[in-house]
Amino acid sequence: MASFFQTHLQPHCEGAAWKDYQLTDPDRNIKEKLCAQHQKSLEIYCRTDDMCISAKCVATEHNGHKIVELETEREEKQKQLGTIVSDIYKRLEKSLLKMKYRKMRRTSLA
Ligand SMILES: [Zn+2]
Numbered sequence: 001m002a003s004f005f006q007t008h009l010q011p012h013c014e015g016a017a018w019k020d021y022q023l024t025d026p027d028r029n030i031k032e033k034l035c036a037q038h039q040k041s042l043e044i045y046c047r048t049d050d051m052c053i054s055a056k057c058v059a060t061e062h063n064g065h066k067i068v069e070l071e072t073e074r075e076e077k078q079k080q081l082g083t084i085v086s087d088i089y090k091r092l093e094k095s096l097l098k099m100k101y102r103k104m105r106r107t108s109l110a
């Protein structure tokens with residue numbers, strides 16, 4: 001399960017900022033990270049580039065890109081993750097049931 005989370009969560013944002021953001025208290029950590037170009041907090045998420053950016057970036061190099069608040073993006077990612085996890089559990093449950101069923105059949109045939 002741990003490796004599943006890692007492979008699915010890591011590619012979503014550039015650099016270590018996103019990793020810290022996911023693993024520890026989001027607000028405290030993300031506000032400490034500043035945009036290298038503007039020295040502004042990375043509080044916005046560019047969906048076009050799949051990375052965290054500052055408010056100033058929006059007006060410059062990310063002009064016209066798909067922009068959401070970082071908080072919004074985080075909530076949606078968590079929702080998505082919730083769906084993925086419950087889907088995995090469902091499938092796991094199904095295969096467990098199948099295994100049980102096969103075992104039952106084998107014992108009843110024997
Ligand atoms: Zn910036």
Ligand SMILES: [Zn+2]
Nearest residue numbers: 046049062065
């Ligand atoms: Zn962008």
